[in-house]
Amino acid sequence: MVKQQRGVTLIELMIAIALLAMLALAIFPLGRAWVANQQITKTEKLFLEAYARAKNEALRNPNAVKGDVKTASLEVTTTAVNVKDSNGVGIWSIDIAPTVTVTLSTGCTTGHQKVELNNNAHLLTGSCTFYTVAASGGTDATGTL
Template identity: 70%
Template sequence: MVRQRGVTLIELMIGIALLAILAMAIFPLGRAWVANAQITKTEKEFLEAYALAKNEALRNPNAVQGSTAAATVEVKMDNTVAVMDSGANIIWSFEIPPTVTVTLSVGCDTGHQTIELNNNAYFLAESCTFYKVEASGGTHASGSL
C-alpha cells in the first residue's frame, strides 16, 4: 500500500477561505491605524506651526504694536497650514494629508481660519483658540492653544 502525501484540493480551499476571512477582519484595523497615525502627525505639525508663530510674534522683527498681528497661523482651504509674519510673508507651511481635516473653533470663519498673535504672543481673537484634527476611520484629536 502506497501512502500519498500532500494537500487535497478541499484542504487548500479551506485554508484560502480562512486566510480571506482573517484578511477581511484585519483590514479595518489597518485603516484605523493609518488614520490615527495621520492625525497624530498632523496635530504635531499644527502645534509646531503654532509654536513658530509664537516665537515670531515675540521676536517681532517688524516692530508691530498694539492690536496688530505680529504673527499668524492660517488653516487654508487648500489643505495647508501656513505661519506668516506681520507682512503676510510665509515663514513656514505644511500640507495636511487629503484624508485629514483641521478645524478651529466654531467662532472662526470657515473660509479663513486664522490664529492671530500680537507682539506679546497673546491671541487677538479669543474665538480661534481651540482646534480639532480628524480623519475618517480614526479617533479625532482636539485641544486648546
C-alpha cells in the first residue's frame, strides 16, 4: 500500500509566489494612476470651491468698493490657493498636495497666478480664465472659470 502525500511541494510554492509577484508588478502602475487621479479630482474640487468663495466675497463686497476695480482675488501658488479681499487680506486658503500642480492660463505670470473679480463677480483678468490641475501619472483636469 502506497501512502499519498499531502500538502504542496517547494516548487509549487515558489511558482505560486512568482505568479503573485508578477501580478503585483502589473497592477502597481494602475494603483499609482488611480491615486494620482484621486488627488487631481480632490484638488480640482477644492480649487473650484476657492473660486466660488472668491465670487461670494466679491458679491458681498464688505469693503464697499465701487466701480470696476478688484473686490476679491484668487491667488494660486505652487503650494496653496488663497482667497483675498480687496485689501489683500486672506479670508480662505487651501494647501495643494506636493504631487499636484494647479496652473491658470498662459497669460498669467508663472509661480504667482491671480484671478481678480470686481463687485459684480466678473473677472477683471480676462487672460486667466482657464485652469489645469495635473499630477504625474494621472489624467489632467482642465476647465474654464
